[in-house]
Amino acid sequence: DQQVKQNSPSLSVQEGRISILNCDYTNSMFDYFLWYKKYPAEGPTFLISISSIKDKNEDGRFTVFLNKSAKHLSLHIVPSQPGDSAVYFCAALRLLGEYGNKLVFGAGTILRVKS
Amino acid sequence: DVKVTQSSRYLVKRTGEKVFLECVQDMDHENMFWYRQDPGLGLRLIYFSYDVKMKEKGDIPEGYSVSREKKERFSLILESASTNQTSMYLCASSTPTTNEKLFFGSGTQLSVL
Numbered sequence: 001d002q003q004v005k006q007n008s009p010s011l012s013v014q015e016g017r018i019s020i021l022n023c024d025y026t027n028s029m030f031d032y033f034l035w036y037k038k039y040p041a042e043g044p045t046f047l048i049s050i051s052s053i054k055d056k057n058e059d060g061r062f063t064v065f066l067n068k069s070a071k072h073l074s075l076h077i078v079p080s081q082p083g084d085s086a087v088y089f090c091a092a093l094r095l096l097g098e099y100g101n102k103l104v105f106g107a108g109t110i111l112r113v114k115s
Numbered sequence: 116d117v118k119v120t121q122s123s124r125y126l127v128k129r130t131g132e133k134v135f136l137e138c139v140q141d142m143d144h145e146n147m148f149w150y151r152q153d154p155g156l157g158l159r160l161i162y163f164s165y166d167v168k169m170k171e172k173g174d175i176p177e178g179y180s181v182s183r184e185k186k187e188r189f190s191l192i193l194e195s196a197s198t199n200q201t202s203m204y205l206c207a208s209s210t211p212t213t214n215e216k217l218f219f220g221s222g223t224q225l226s227v228l
Binding site: 042104 | 205207215220221
């Protein structure tokens with residue numbers, strides 16, 4: 001039962017263009033949505049998040065959009081740079097109290113930015 | 116900067132062996148987690164701990180146990196390793212006030228032969 005789905009295993013984009021990574025979720029009870037980036041031989045690193053009560057959050061070249069009615073979020077990277085080439089994981093967080101918060105990850109999308 | 120250190124980058128073990136994966140964090144984080152990463156499945160939570168000596172099962176705890184005797188150290192134990200436990204294992208930590216921001220170690224690639 002995959003609650004968070006990233007249907008595109010990979011994406012290839014030209015340097016300077018926009019990269020759009022997509023993510024769908026099934027559970028309306030999630031409180032936050034997050035994106036993590038992972039380079040080979042390194043652990044994932046937090047990139048950007050959005051509260052479920054917002055529809056957009058921007059941080060430099062990275063913007064996350066949330067469409068609650070469609071249960072869909074997307075990460076936009078503008079402009080894309082070769083250093084952005086990595087695996088991007090979408091994740092959803094449900095706050096269950098002081099203990100036991102649940103973070104669910106998608107399968108990941110490999111982004112390749114060509115120079 | 117937060118540092119989460121996993122003791123081994125690569126491990127090769129035999130079926131039936133008891134395997135210990137160690138993780139240490141240096142930021143006094145209350146929460147610690149063990150995930151495994153498999154192609155096409157993303158990261159799946161095995162166990163987590165929100166305090167010393169406390170542990171909670173994640174989504175796939177079968178075949179694993181954990182130990183947290185000190186705040187900075189969280190160990191994952193494979194009681195009797197099996198080939199389907201071949202995977203990349205990732206340790207992470209966080210604080211209760213920033214639950215969404217997990218800090219990950221570099222991972223341990225475990226091969227069970």
